[in-house]
Amino acid sequence: MTEKDHGCRTNAKPAGKEPLGLSRRNLFSAIAIAAGSIGLSSIATSAQAASKKYKVCATKDIKVGGGSIFKISAAGGIQIMVTQPKPGVFRAFNPACTHQGIRLSKIAGSNILCEKGHGAAFDTTTGKVTRGPAQIALQKYTLTVENKSLYVTLNS
Ligand code: FES
Structure with missing residues:
Protein backbone atom coordinates (compact mmCIF):
# COMPACT_ATOMS: atom_id res chain seq x y z
CA MET A 1 0.00 0.00 0.00
CA THR A 2 1.32 3.46 -0.93
CA GLU A 3 0.58 6.74 0.84
CA LYS A 4 -1.85 7.77 -1.94
CA ASP A 5 -3.96 4.63 -1.44
CA HIS A 6 -5.29 5.64 1.99
CA GLY A 7 -5.68 9.34 1.13
CA CYS A 8 -3.95 10.80 4.17
CA ARG A 9 -1.34 12.62 2.22
CA THR A 10 -3.55 15.11 0.29
CA ASN A 11 -4.95 17.08 3.29
CA ALA A 12 -1.97 16.75 5.55
CA LYS A 13 0.01 19.85 6.58
CA PRO A 14 3.74 19.86 6.84
CA ALA A 15 4.50 17.81 9.90
CA GLY A 16 7.19 20.09 11.20
CA LYS A 17 4.98 23.24 11.43
CA GLU A 18 1.59 21.98 12.66
CA PRO A 19 2.39 21.39 16.32
CA LEU A 20 3.88 24.87 16.60
CA GLY A 21 0.88 26.46 14.78
CA LEU A 22 -1.66 24.69 17.00
CA SER A 23 0.27 25.62 20.07
CA ARG A 24 0.21 29.32 19.18
CA ARG A 25 -3.47 29.17 18.37
CA ASN A 26 -4.20 27.49 21.69
CA LEU A 27 -2.06 30.01 23.50
CA PHE A 28 -3.89 32.96 21.90
CA SER A 29 -7.26 31.35 22.66
CA ALA A 30 -6.27 30.88 26.29
CA ILE A 31 -5.13 34.51 26.53
CA ALA A 32 -8.39 35.71 24.96
CA ILE A 33 -10.50 33.60 27.33
CA ALA A 34 -8.50 34.78 30.33
CA ALA A 35 -8.82 38.42 29.25
CA GLY A 36 -12.56 37.98 28.73
CA SER A 37 -12.96 36.44 32.16
CA ILE A 38 -11.03 39.22 33.81
CA GLY A 39 -13.06 41.82 31.93
CA LEU A 40 -16.41 40.29 32.88
CA SER A 41 -15.52 39.94 36.52
CA SER A 42 -14.33 43.55 36.56
CA ILE A 43 -17.66 44.67 35.11
CA ALA A 44 -19.59 42.62 37.69
CA THR A 45 -17.50 44.08 40.50
CA SER A 46 -18.05 47.60 39.18
CA ALA A 47 -21.81 47.05 38.95
CA GLN A 48 -21.97 45.84 42.55
CA ALA A 49 -19.91 48.77 43.70
CA ALA A 50 -22.12 51.19 41.77
CA SER A 51 -25.48 50.01 43.18
S1 FES B 1 -47.50 50.44 25.03
FE1 FES B 1 -48.73 49.02 23.97
S2 FES B 1 -49.70 47.92 25.54
FE2 FES B 1 -48.46 49.32 26.61
Missing part, protein backbone atom coordinates in the same frame (compact mmCIF):
# COMPACT_ATOMS: atom_id res chain seq x y z
CA LYS A 52 -27.01 52.40 45.66
CA LYS A 53 -30.14 52.60 47.80
CA TYR A 54 -32.56 55.48 47.42
CA LYS A 55 -35.50 56.32 49.67
CA VAL A 56 -38.74 56.12 47.71
CA CYS A 57 -41.52 56.80 50.21
CA ALA A 58 -43.05 55.75 53.51
CA THR A 59 -44.82 52.38 53.66
CA LYS A 60 -48.06 54.19 54.59
CA ASP A 61 -47.95 56.01 51.23
CA ILE A 62 -48.86 52.79 49.39
CA LYS A 63 -52.34 51.41 49.96
CA VAL A 64 -52.88 47.65 50.09
CA GLY A 65 -53.94 46.63 46.59
CA GLY A 66 -52.68 49.90 45.16
CA GLY A 67 -49.54 51.51 43.92
CA SER A 68 -47.93 54.78 42.96
CA ILE A 69 -45.18 56.07 40.73
CA PHE A 70 -42.34 58.05 42.28
CA LYS A 71 -39.60 60.08 40.68
CA ILE A 72 -36.22 59.55 42.34
CA SER A 73 -34.52 62.92 41.86
CA ALA A 74 -31.31 61.77 43.55
CA ALA A 75 -31.02 59.01 40.92
CA GLY A 76 -31.32 61.25 37.87
CA GLY A 77 -35.11 61.41 37.92
CA ILE A 78 -35.71 57.71 37.33
CA GLN A 79 -39.33 56.66 37.88
CA ILE A 80 -40.27 53.71 40.08
CA MET A 81 -43.69 52.14 40.46
CA VAL A 82 -44.26 50.72 43.93
CA THR A 83 -47.13 48.32 44.62
CA GLN A 84 -48.44 46.63 47.76
CA PRO A 85 -50.36 43.57 46.52
CA LYS A 86 -50.78 42.17 50.05
CA PRO A 87 -50.36 43.78 53.46
CA GLY A 88 -46.66 44.27 54.08
CA VAL A 89 -45.63 42.96 50.63
CA PHE A 90 -44.09 45.72 48.51
CA ARG A 91 -42.77 45.51 44.96
CA ALA A 92 -40.95 47.98 42.71
CA PHE A 93 -41.07 48.05 38.91
CA ASN A 94 -40.03 50.18 36.01
CA PRO A 95 -43.36 51.83 35.06
CA ALA A 96 -42.58 51.75 31.32
CA CYS A 97 -44.78 49.26 29.48
CA THR A 98 -42.63 46.62 27.84
CA HIS A 99 -44.74 46.77 24.66
CA GLN A 100 -43.90 50.27 23.44
CA GLY A 101 -42.70 52.08 26.53
CA ILE A 102 -45.83 54.03 27.44
CA ARG A 103 -45.99 54.85 31.15
CA LEU A 104 -48.29 52.55 33.07
CA SER A 105 -51.02 54.51 34.77
CA LYS A 106 -53.54 52.46 36.67
CA ILE A 107 -53.90 49.50 39.03
CA ALA A 108 -57.04 47.40 38.90
CA GLY A 109 -57.22 44.45 41.27
CA SER A 110 -53.98 42.53 40.88
CA ASN A 111 -53.09 44.14 37.55
CA ILE A 112 -51.06 47.14 36.49
CA LEU A 113 -52.70 48.45 33.33
CA CYS A 114 -51.33 50.12 30.24
CA GLU A 115 -54.45 52.22 29.86
CA LYS A 116 -52.87 54.89 27.69
CA GLY A 117 -51.31 52.32 25.39
CA HIS A 118 -52.74 49.15 23.91
CA GLY A 119 -54.27 47.54 26.98
CA ALA A 120 -51.51 45.28 28.28
CA ALA A 121 -51.65 44.23 31.92
CA PHE A 122 -48.98 43.09 34.37
CA ASP A 123 -49.21 41.29 37.71
CA THR A 124 -48.75 43.64 40.69
CA THR A 125 -46.70 41.02 42.58
CA THR A 126 -44.46 39.57 39.86
CA GLY A 127 -44.59 42.08 37.02
CA LYS A 128 -45.39 39.23 34.62
CA VAL A 129 -47.66 39.87 31.64
CA THR A 130 -51.28 38.97 32.36
CA ARG A 131 -52.64 40.39 29.09
CA GLY A 132 -50.94 41.29 25.82
CA PRO A 133 -49.90 42.72 23.51
CA ALA A 134 -46.84 43.05 25.78
CA GLN A 135 -44.76 39.87 25.83
CA ILE A 136 -42.10 40.72 28.42
CA ALA A 137 -42.49 41.16 32.17
CA LEU A 138 -41.85 44.53 33.79
CA GLN A 139 -38.32 45.25 34.96
CA LYS A 140 -38.20 44.67 38.73
CA TYR A 141 -36.11 46.53 41.27
CA THR A 142 -34.93 45.42 44.68
CA LEU A 143 -37.06 47.09 47.33
CA THR A 144 -36.34 47.00 51.06
CA VAL A 145 -38.27 48.20 54.09
CA GLU A 146 -36.35 50.03 56.80
CA ASN A 147 -38.00 51.92 59.66
CA LYS A 148 -41.36 52.14 57.84
CA SER A 149 -39.72 53.56 54.71
CA LEU A 150 -39.16 51.92 51.33
CA TYR A 151 -35.77 51.98 49.62
CA VAL A 152 -35.01 50.94 46.09
CA THR A 153 -31.58 49.66 45.03
CA LEU A 154 -30.43 51.00 41.67
CA ASN A 155 -27.26 50.65 39.65
CA SER A 156 -25.81 54.04 38.85
Whole structure:
Protein backbone atom coordinates (compact mmCIF):
# COMPACT_ATOMS: atom_id res chain seq x y z
CA MET A 1 0.00 0.00 0.00
CA THR A 2 1.32 3.46 -0.93
CA GLU A 3 0.58 6.74 0.84
CA LYS A 4 -1.85 7.77 -1.94
CA ASP A 5 -3.96 4.63 -1.44
CA HIS A 6 -5.29 5.64 1.99
CA GLY A 7 -5.68 9.34 1.13
CA CYS A 8 -3.95 10.80 4.17
CA ARG A 9 -1.34 12.62 2.22
CA THR A 10 -3.55 15.11 0.29
CA ASN A 11 -4.95 17.08 3.29
CA ALA A 12 -1.97 16.75 5.55
CA LYS A 13 0.01 19.85 6.58
CA PRO A 14 3.74 19.86 6.84
CA ALA A 15 4.50 17.81 9.90
CA GLY A 16 7.19 20.09 11.20
CA LYS A 17 4.98 23.24 11.43
CA GLU A 18 1.59 21.98 12.66
CA PRO A 19 2.39 21.39 16.32
CA LEU A 20 3.88 24.87 16.60
CA GLY A 21 0.88 26.46 14.78
CA LEU A 22 -1.66 24.69 17.00
CA SER A 23 0.27 25.62 20.07
CA ARG A 24 0.21 29.32 19.18
CA ARG A 25 -3.47 29.17 18.37
CA ASN A 26 -4.20 27.49 21.69
CA LEU A 27 -2.06 30.01 23.50
CA PHE A 28 -3.89 32.96 21.90
CA SER A 29 -7.26 31.35 22.66
CA ALA A 30 -6.27 30.88 26.29
CA ILE A 31 -5.13 34.51 26.53
CA ALA A 32 -8.39 35.71 24.96
CA ILE A 33 -10.50 33.60 27.33
CA ALA A 34 -8.50 34.78 30.33
CA ALA A 35 -8.82 38.42 29.25
CA GLY A 36 -12.56 37.98 28.73
CA SER A 37 -12.96 36.44 32.16
CA ILE A 38 -11.03 39.22 33.81
CA GLY A 39 -13.06 41.82 31.93
CA LEU A 40 -16.41 40.29 32.88
CA SER A 41 -15.52 39.94 36.52
CA SER A 42 -14.33 43.55 36.56
CA ILE A 43 -17.66 44.67 35.11
CA ALA A 44 -19.59 42.62 37.69
CA THR A 45 -17.50 44.08 40.50
CA SER A 46 -18.05 47.60 39.18
CA ALA A 47 -21.81 47.05 38.95
CA GLN A 48 -21.97 45.84 42.55
CA ALA A 49 -19.91 48.77 43.70
CA ALA A 50 -22.12 51.19 41.77
CA SER A 51 -25.48 50.01 43.18
CA LYS A 52 -27.01 52.40 45.66
CA LYS A 53 -30.14 52.60 47.80
CA TYR A 54 -32.56 55.48 47.42
CA LYS A 55 -35.50 56.32 49.67
CA VAL A 56 -38.74 56.12 47.71
CA CYS A 57 -41.52 56.80 50.21
CA ALA A 58 -43.05 55.75 53.51
CA THR A 59 -44.82 52.38 53.66
CA LYS A 60 -48.06 54.19 54.59
CA ASP A 61 -47.95 56.01 51.23
CA ILE A 62 -48.86 52.79 49.39
CA LYS A 63 -52.34 51.41 49.96
CA VAL A 64 -52.88 47.65 50.09
CA GLY A 65 -53.94 46.63 46.59
CA GLY A 66 -52.68 49.90 45.16
CA GLY A 67 -49.54 51.51 43.92
CA SER A 68 -47.93 54.78 42.96
CA ILE A 69 -45.18 56.07 40.73
CA PHE A 70 -42.34 58.05 42.28
CA LYS A 71 -39.60 60.08 40.68
CA ILE A 72 -36.22 59.55 42.34
CA SER A 73 -34.52 62.92 41.86
CA ALA A 74 -31.31 61.77 43.55
CA ALA A 75 -31.02 59.01 40.92
CA GLY A 76 -31.32 61.25 37.87
CA GLY A 77 -35.11 61.41 37.92
CA ILE A 78 -35.71 57.71 37.33
CA GLN A 79 -39.33 56.66 37.88
CA ILE A 80 -40.27 53.71 40.08
CA MET A 81 -43.69 52.14 40.46
CA VAL A 82 -44.26 50.72 43.93
CA THR A 83 -47.13 48.32 44.62
CA GLN A 84 -48.44 46.63 47.76
CA PRO A 85 -50.36 43.57 46.52
CA LYS A 86 -50.78 42.17 50.05
CA PRO A 87 -50.36 43.78 53.46
CA GLY A 88 -46.66 44.27 54.08
CA VAL A 89 -45.63 42.96 50.63
CA PHE A 90 -44.09 45.72 48.51
CA ARG A 91 -42.77 45.51 44.96
CA ALA A 92 -40.95 47.98 42.71
CA PHE A 93 -41.07 48.05 38.91
CA ASN A 94 -40.03 50.18 36.01
CA PRO A 95 -43.36 51.83 35.06
CA ALA A 96 -42.58 51.75 31.32
CA CYS A 97 -44.78 49.26 29.48
CA THR A 98 -42.63 46.62 27.84
CA HIS A 99 -44.74 46.77 24.66
CA GLN A 100 -43.90 50.27 23.44
CA GLY A 101 -42.70 52.08 26.53
CA ILE A 102 -45.83 54.03 27.44
CA ARG A 103 -45.99 54.85 31.15
CA LEU A 104 -48.29 52.55 33.07
CA SER A 105 -51.02 54.51 34.77
CA LYS A 106 -53.54 52.46 36.67
CA ILE A 107 -53.90 49.50 39.03
CA ALA A 108 -57.04 47.40 38.90
CA GLY A 109 -57.22 44.45 41.27
CA SER A 110 -53.98 42.53 40.88
CA ASN A 111 -53.09 44.14 37.55
CA ILE A 112 -51.06 47.14 36.49
CA LEU A 113 -52.70 48.45 33.33
CA CYS A 114 -51.33 50.12 30.24
CA GLU A 115 -54.45 52.22 29.86
CA LYS A 116 -52.87 54.89 27.69
CA GLY A 117 -51.31 52.32 25.39
CA HIS A 118 -52.74 49.15 23.91
CA GLY A 119 -54.27 47.54 26.98
CA ALA A 120 -51.51 45.28 28.28
CA ALA A 121 -51.65 44.23 31.92
CA PHE A 122 -48.98 43.09 34.37
CA ASP A 123 -49.21 41.29 37.71
CA THR A 124 -48.75 43.64 40.69
CA THR A 125 -46.70 41.02 42.58
CA THR A 126 -44.46 39.57 39.86
CA GLY A 127 -44.59 42.08 37.02
CA LYS A 128 -45.39 39.23 34.62
CA VAL A 129 -47.66 39.87 31.64
CA THR A 130 -51.28 38.97 32.36
CA ARG A 131 -52.64 40.39 29.09
CA GLY A 132 -50.94 41.29 25.82
CA PRO A 133 -49.90 42.72 23.51
CA ALA A 134 -46.84 43.05 25.78
CA GLN A 135 -44.76 39.87 25.83
CA ILE A 136 -42.10 40.72 28.42
CA ALA A 137 -42.49 41.16 32.17
CA LEU A 138 -41.85 44.53 33.79
CA GLN A 139 -38.32 45.25 34.96
CA LYS A 140 -38.20 44.67 38.73
CA TYR A 141 -36.11 46.53 41.27
CA THR A 142 -34.93 45.42 44.68
CA LEU A 143 -37.06 47.09 47.33
CA THR A 144 -36.34 47.00 51.06
CA VAL A 145 -38.27 48.20 54.09
CA GLU A 146 -36.35 50.03 56.80
CA ASN A 147 -38.00 51.92 59.66
CA LYS A 148 -41.36 52.14 57.84
CA SER A 149 -39.72 53.56 54.71
CA LEU A 150 -39.16 51.92 51.33
CA TYR A 151 -35.77 51.98 49.62
CA VAL A 152 -35.01 50.94 46.09
CA THR A 153 -31.58 49.66 45.03
CA LEU A 154 -30.43 51.00 41.67
CA ASN A 155 -27.26 50.65 39.65
CA SER A 156 -25.81 54.04 38.85
S1 FES B 1 -47.50 50.44 25.03
FE1 FES B 1 -48.46 49.32 26.61
S2 FES B 1 -49.70 47.92 25.54
FE2 FES B 1 -48.73 49.02 23.97
